[in-house]
């Protein structure tokens with residue numbers, strides 16, 4: 001399967017070799033071969049050297065709070081190129097680190113490879129291949145270097161769509177499958193990693209395997225949410241459904257946190273309910289819109305802001321029902337019934353009716369807007385957490401109404417929405433709380449280059465608060481400075497994680513930027 005899907009292209013490797021000492025001094029150990037020595041050996045004769053700008057670009061990510069220089073960047077044009085690279089490291093007496101870089105939208109150097117080789121997965125994207133849709137099987141075979149927006153555009157041509165999404169679609173399939181891939185669809189469909197049927201993976205030994213629930217299942221589940229530790233995923237078979245045409249998209253404002261969470265939890269428990277459910281926290285920081293959402297009518301801004309000023313913290317429930325020509329008559333009625341059943345503040349409901357693709361791609365408008373103002377490529381000291389349902393009120397009181405109000409520095413989207421544990425598979429690597437329902441909480445901050453550390457300090461304060469209160473909160477898109485942090489992060493799953501690492505990447509070559517194994 002693996003070799004059929006990825007016929008070996010011309011073995012043209014574009015290796016960007018740059019003597020990093022010209023830019024930032026790095027210490028080289030003469031006794032251990034560095035990548036540039038290895039890559040210039042006979043195996044890689046005739047490969048093209050390239051510009052230093054690629055190495056620079058690979059040293060930073062969306063977070064803009066780390067700069068970790070690799071020694072080289074590989075622009076593979078085929079799966080075989082990646083196999084050759086990993087084998088070279090694995091077979092060498094002193095192997096070098098290798099990291100797949102999807103779209104570099106990590107925020108703490110997770111796709112970096114200090115003094116090693118970054119594999120620029122996007123160079124694999126080839127318009128002529130890479131996304132094959134099976135209409136009868138209702139799945140797409142996708143090269144993992146593709147962005148989700150590209151997958152969506154391709155499947156929509158055939159009236160089909162993946163079911164589980166992230167809020168933002170300019171992320172690679174390989175990048176989100178290495179974390180989880182969550183959004184408002186997760187409560188109904190599970191995370192993206194629950195909607196994958198098969199993977200092709202090149203392990204840390206340079207061996208390629210096709211895996212699924214029935215074939216090499218340990219590797220399959222290890223790689224899903226595996227933070228790039230067990231192999232480089234080159235192909236994913238993604239579940240598809242018939243694509244809906246439009247989305248009825250409603251927002252409701254709440255001043256009472258327990259009413260807000262009670263409504264959220266009831267809605268996600270309903271069997272054939274909504275297609276999307278999220279929630280957010282709104283603080284007194286200027287107009288209510290932010291880059292994730294731009295649809296409170298300007299005429300309402302004043303009264304929303306005055307409600308925030310009165311209550312200091314308010315909450316927004318966001319729900320979506322998809323529909324098409326067959327359900328367009330019933331959808332309004334359904335949404336009206338739903339509105340009547342909710343305990344939001346009457347008069348504060350906002351409705352939009354948009355195409356399916358405009359709904360899924362909603363964050364793009366905000367991105368382009370920020371880009372035009374030079375506010376996109378700035379530091380993003382983000383913090384994402386999974387909070388058990390039993391702790392969410394304490395979290396609201398201690399964090400949203402405590403730390404965040406007191407420090408008064410947080411701006412940007414603050415997400416809080418529930419999901420069901422049953423939609424996750426325990427064999428997958430992503431660490432999640434034990435309770436049946438838990439909340440995703442996201443502090444999606446934009447900072448400036450001279451003040452991001454203040455937000456980072458606030459993140460630490462939040463984490464310390466949760467730890468002191470023994471809330472069993474787990475980071476999503478995790479960052480831990482030490483292995484002790486990782487041991488706590490995985491809890492009872494740590495031993496399995498380590499065993500799998502020794503099995504699939506015994507020389508600890510892959511994804512060193514996650515900082516899990518030294």
Ligand code: FAD
Nearest residue numbers: 102103104105106166167168172174175178181182228233
């Ligand atoms: P990278 O940052 O390049 O890589 C991430 C990790 O995966 C690295 O360790 C890398 O080595 C590894 N990796 C990459 N490709 C592969 C591969 N093919 N095989 C094996 N390992 C690989 N996440 C959500 O779940 N939901 C959201 O709604 C969401 N919204 C976001 C919005 C924005 C604006 C941003 C910047 C991020 C958002 N994220 C969200 C987080 C995002 O899912 C992760 O940061 C993801 O890792 C980014 O994908 P990437 O393709 O840029 O991966």
